[in-house]
Structure formats: C-alpha cells, structure tokens
Amino acid sequence: MRTRHPIAASLAVLGYIVMLVPILFVVVTAFTAGSTLRFPPEGFSLQWFEAALTYTPFTSSLVSSLILAVISAALALALGVPVALAIHRGKLPGKALVEGLFLSPLIVPELVVGLALYQQLMVGFGLDNFQTLLFGHTVLMFPYAVRVTGASLALIDPAVEDAARGLGASAGRTFFSITLPLLRPGLFSAALLSFITSFNNVPLSLLLQSRDFRTLPVVMLDYVQQNYDPIVAAISVLILAATVLVAVIAERTVGFAKVFGGINR
Amino acid sequence: MRGRTALLVLPGLAVLLVGFLIPSVAMLFAPPGVSPVEVFERLGQMLTDPYDQAIVMRTLGLGLIVTVICIGLGYPIAYLLSRSTSRWAGVLLALAIFPLLLSSVVRTFGWLVVLGSQGAIPQLLLRLGLVDTAPQLLYTPLAIVLGLTQIFLPLAVVASYSALAQVDAGLDEAARGLGANRIRTFWSVVVPLSGPGVVVAATLVFAGAVTAYTTPYLLGGSRQRMLSTQLYTYSSTTIDWAAASATALIMTVLVFAVSGLSSLAARRGATS
Numbered sequence: 001m002r003t004r005h006p007i008a009a010s011l012a013v014l015g016y017i018v019m020l021v022p023i024l025f026v027v028v029t030a031f032t033a034g035s036t037l038r039f040p041p042e043g044f045s046l047q048w049f050e051a052a053l054t055y056t057p058f059t060s061s062l063v064s065s066l067i068l069a070v071i072s073a074a075l076a077l078a079l080g081v082p083v084a085l086a087i088h089r090g091k092l093p094g095k096a097l098v099e100g101l102f103l104s105p106l107i108v109p110e111l112v113v114g115l116a117l118y119q120q121l122m123v124g125f126g127l128d129n130f131q132t133l134l135f136g137h138t139v140l141m142f143p144y145a146v147r148v149t150g151a152s153l154a155l156i157d158p159a160v161e162d163a164a165r166g167l168g169a170s171a172g173r174t175f176f177s178i179t180l181p182l183l184r185p186g187l188f189s190a191a192l193l194s195f196i197t198s199f200n201n202v203p204l205s206l207l208l209q210s211r212d213f214r215t216l217p218v219v220m221l222d223y224v225q226q227n228y229d230p231i232v233a234a235i236s237v238l239i240l241a242a243t244v245l246v247a248v249i250a251e252r253t254v255g256f257a258k259v260f261g262g263i264n265r
Numbered sequence: 266m267r268g269r270t271a272l273l274v275l276p277g278l279a280v281l282l283v284g285f286l287i288p289s290v291a292m293l294f295a296p297p298g299v300s301p302v303e304v305f306e307r308l309g310q311m312l313t314d315p316y317d318q319a320i321v322m323r324t325l326g327l328g329l330i331v332t333v334i335c336i337g338l339g340y341p342i343a344y345l346l347s348r349s350t351s352r353w354a355g356v357l358l359a360l361a362i363f364p365l366l367l368s369s370v371v372r373t374f375g376w377l378v379v380l381g382s383q384g385a386i387p388q389l390l391l392r393l394g395l396v397d398t399a400p401q402l403l404y405t406p407l408a409i410v411l412g413l414t415q416i417f418l419p420l421a422v423v424a425s426y427s428a429l430a431q432v433d434a435g436l437d438e439a440a441r442g443l444g445a446n447r448i449r450t451f452w453s454v455v456v457p458l459s460g461p462g463v464v465v466a467a468t469l470v471f472a473g474a475v476t477a478y479t480t481p482y483l484l485g486g487s488r489q490r491m492l493s494t495q496l497y498t499y500s501s502t503t504i505d506w507a508a509a510s511a512t513a514l515i516m517t518v519l520v521f522a523v524s525g526l527s528s529l530a531a532r533r534g535a536t537s
Contacts, residue, residue, distance in 0.1 A: 004447070008341035015338030016357075018411065019364055019418050022375025025385060029378050037378050039385040079280055082273035090270030098274060105285055109476035109520055111493050112513040113289060115500050119296050120288035135284030142281060200368035203478045203493070207500060217368045217479075224374060224483060233378070236371040243366045247359075256359055 027240070030233035037228055048234035058235055061219040068130075068215060069198035072137035076194050077187065079138070080145025085175075087146070088153045089161075102146040105139050110203035113140070118207040129210040136204045141194035148193060152186025153179075189259040192250055196243075293514050296506040308511040321515065324492045327406060328475035331413040335470045336463060338414070339421030344455070346422075347429040348437070361422040369416055369479040376412050376484055377403065404486040412480040417470045424469055428462015429455070461531040468527035472520045492516050 025039065033043030052058055080102070086092050087099050105113065113136060121132045156179065164174040180187075205215045216235075224232050250259045294301045311317040342361060346354050364372060379385045380402040387399035402408055432455055440450040481491040490498075492512055499509035 005341075005345065008345055011338050011341040012345055015342050015418055015422075016360070018338065018415050019361065022379055022415055023364070023367070023372065024375075025378040026371065026375045036383060037381055038383040039378055039388060075280075079277035083277045086270045086273040090273060092270045092274065098278075101281060101286075102277065105281075107472075107520060107524060108285075108289055109472075109493075109513075109516045111476060111478050111496055112292075112517055113285060115496065115509055115513055116288040116292035117284070118500070119292050119506065121284075124291075124297050135280065139281055139284040142277065196366055200366075202369060203476075206478065206497065217370045220368075220370045220374075221479060221482070224370070224377070228377075228381075232370075232374055236374055239371055240367065243363075247363060247366060251359075256362070 023240070026233050026236050029230050030237040032230050032233075035229055037230060037233075048230045049238070051231050052234040052238065055231060057214075057219050057223070058216065058231075061214045061216045064213050065199055065216040068133055068137060069195045072134055072198050073141060073191055073194035075134070075138045076141035076145045077149075077191060080142050080190075081149050081183075081187070083142075084146050084150040084153055085179075088150055089158065099146065099150070103143045106143045110140070110201070111206070114204045114207045117204075122208065129208050130213045133205060133208050133213070133215075136208065137198045137201065140201070140204060141197055144190050144193040144197065148190040149183060149186045152183055152189070156182045185254045188254055189250075192246070192259055196246070292510055293517065294510075296510045299507045299510070303507040304510045304514070307507040308514060311508070311511055311515070320490050320492060320495050323406070323489065324475050325519075327409055327413070327491070328471050330410055331417060331474040332467050332471040334410070334414050335417050335421040336425070336467050339418050339466065340425045340463060342422050343425035343429050347426055347432075348434060358422075358426070361419055363419075364415070365419045365423070369477070370483075372415055373412050373480045373483050376408060376415070380408055380411070380484075403484060404488045406485075406489055408484040409481055409489055409491070412484040413474045413477060416477065416480055417473050420473065421466050421470050424466035425459070425463055428459040428466070431462070432458040464527050464531045468523055471523055475519055476516055492519075 029037060029039070029041055030048055031044055031046070032038070032041030033045035033047070034041060083098065083102055087095050092098060117132050117136045121127045121135060122129060127135075160182070161174050161178055164178045165171070169177070199215075200217060201215070202217045202221060205218050206221075209215070209218050216239075220232055220235065247256055250256055294304065296304070311321075342357075346358050346361075377384065381387070382399040382401070382403075384402075387396075387402060390396045391399060436454055436458070437450055440454045441447070445453065475491075476493055478493040478497065481489065481494050482497070485491060485494065487494075492515060496509055496512040496516065499505045499512060
C-alpha cells in the first residue's frame, strides 16, 4: 500500500486532506479564547461551548430537530417496512415500479421538494410548518426504510417463515415472532440512517421554517451568515462528538460500514 | 392475498403522493396564483437572459469540475482501500464514510476558518511574505469547488469502493501472472470492470453538486450565485414564484437528464 502505487497514494492523501482537515480547523477554532474566526486561534478557552449551550435559538432548535427526526424516522419505518414486505414477500404487480416510486425522493433535488411542499402544503393547503416538515422528512427517508430493510429482508430465507406458517402460526404471528426479530439489524440501520438524514437536513427544511419551529442546521446557517464568531464551531464540535458516539454504537451493534455504506447516499 | 399485499403498500403510497409526488408536479407546472404559462414564459426568459445563463453555466461548470475532482481523488482512495490487506484499511474506510454523517453546515463551516481573510491560508501566505494583503478566497468559484469536493468526496469513495470490491482481486493477479505490468493491469482489467460503478458514483456527485445549497450559500454568497441559491432567493426574498418554479424545473430536468444518460452508459458498459 505504501510505495507500490505512488500516484494513487498521493491522490488519496490529497483526498483525505480535503475531506478531514477543514473539520480539524472547526475543532481547533471551537477552543479559542478569541472572539473571531481567526487562525491560529488566540489562546485556549471553553467559553464558546458555554455560549453555544446557553444560546436559546440553538437549544430550542436542537430540541425541534430531535423531535422531528425521531417522529419522522418512526413514521418512515412504520410506513416503509410494510412496503418492503410487500415488495419482497407479497404478490404485488409492478414491484419494480413501486420500489422505484419509493426511491424517487432521492432523485428530485431536495430544495425543489422543499419549495413544492412550501407552496402546495403550507400555502396551498394551510398545513402548519411542523406538519409539512413531517411530511417532507418522512418521504425523504422512505428510500432508506424501503431499500435497507428490503435488503436485509432479502437475506432472510423465506423457508423459515414458511415453516412457521406450516406449523400453524398465523401471518401476523409469523411476522412478529420470526421475521421481525431476524430483521432487527436492518431496521436498526434504516432507523439510524433516517434519523441522521433528517437531523442534518438543510435544503428541505430551509423554506419550511417558521419562528415557532426551526431545525438546528437551518438556525446555524442563518447564524453563520450574520455573525463571524466561533459559537458555531463550538456547537459543531458538540454535534461531531455526538455523531462519533452514534458511529461507535453503530459499529458495536451492526457494523459501521454495513450501516452507512449500505445505501449509496 | 393480492388485496392484502395492496393494504401493505397503500398507507405509504398515500403519504408519498401527498408529501412528494403531487406537490412536486403541481409546483413545477402551477404554483399557487401563477399560471403554467407564466412559468414557461419565465423559463424562456431565463434561457435567453445573460445573467440567468451565467448562473446555469456556473452551476454546470462547477458541478462538472467537482465531479472530475471527486472521482480523481475518490477512485484512488477506493482502489487502495479495496486492494489493501492492512488492518488500517478498515479505519481509513470509516474515516472516509464518517463525514457523510455530519451536516453540510458543520463541514462547510471549516472552510470559513481556512479561507477567510483572518483564516489559515491567507494568514499563512501573509506570514511567508508571499502576499502583502490577505487574498480574497471566500466567495470565489475556488471556494465553492473546495467546499463541494469536501462534501461529495465521501460519496465518490463509497460508491467507487462498492464497485471495486466486486472486481475480484484474483483477476489482478491473473493479469499480472500473464505478464501484464501493474499499470497495464490497472487500465485493462480494474478500470473497465469497475467502470459502471464509477459512472454511478459520478452521477451521484454531479447531481448532488448542482443541487447543493449550503456550500454555495456559505462559500459563494451573492457573488457566485448558483441555481440553488438563486432558487432560494426567488422563493423567499423576492417571492417570484414563476421564477422559482422555472429554476426548479431547470434543476430537476438537469438531474433527470444526467441520471438517464448515466444509466444508459452503465447499461452499455455492462453489455459490451
């Protein structure tokens, strides 16, 4: 790996620098004692962490983001897992079309979907911004719910289910005591991917914000545009730390690459 | 049984229709209070107006550059990782995937610290005496390219990796056993076999880059407008919904065209 491919190795090193070095700069800046985004930072201090944790727009939008991500991930799974079941186990005409439809939110630009929901559901139908966000985020997660649980469903031998049914279990009983437990790793991956997708989303949430309900990335974006101080670096480091924790938990339970490499995007 | 299967699909389908399919179609062709004719008139104006043309060309051009760079850096990473037997390969793969878990705001923010006038690169150039005043690096096409490359490189790595992992490493050895050198093996065996996967990777990156919002907004600002930042301005600042829908239409057609072309290319690559 070291010298056998010198050109490929140099390109790879450059790639890692572009991917990771800006994140390192965020981390270093968060600990500055100074008051601007100056590099090198002036002294060491935890003041910006304190500032981030007591700045109400951040804390209240963090709560909003968590609520939205949890509810919409649960909805996406509750609605998407039956679809995956129908595609892989049921007698459904046009399976490919159904699967394609549920994956289609990945293709249309998110900002376009955000504008569509803003115009049609909020302005047109008078839904409030939380309800509209819930629709948008749930739909955005369908591809993960359907594709990831579908992939793990495809790995379960249908003969196990047939055996349960042959021994007299009803369809419901078979699902809850055989299929669902076997499906658990897939469900976990789908839930995690969905949650993270929602929590990080900007383009879909951007046009759907209101004064009462805004998500954290959107608030951070607004803040960065108007101010030039390290408070956003501090909140970023807190998010980074939480994300590392999530990744470690994912690694311990299902395997990191399996969860996050499972679906290309 | 067929009826029961339909029952499984219907609730999800209903939400998909209300929360995505119907609004998207309705918005593109008839936003509230605007007739479809106005949208298409505005679309026609945009395609002939030099200012709007410049935005479309900038979006396409930067998207293309970012795609080339992401594949140029991501494919070597994926290649080395897929052929490595080192135990560090797993860690390096995780490091490449990990940024995907971070919000684009968190990732892009770093460039403000790197490129800003008080930031690392301008200050370094000043201290080295290479420049007299801090160069303006933010709000330039370069900043957008760097930012978008950072955002989409992990995607290029993951997609290329899954393509390369399917190319049996035994084939490399077979080619070398038959007398091909390392470079020949790479170009005549590894590259053609992983080609369709790389096309997929490039499509994902391009579609993402021409529709991304956060990075062009933070690093390009109002000086380097792209379709996405322009769309947001039309729909929330100037509230010109005909223009917003027309911009959305351009973005959507662009993405669909590229996905269509790439699936054609991938299919041809697979059959030839």
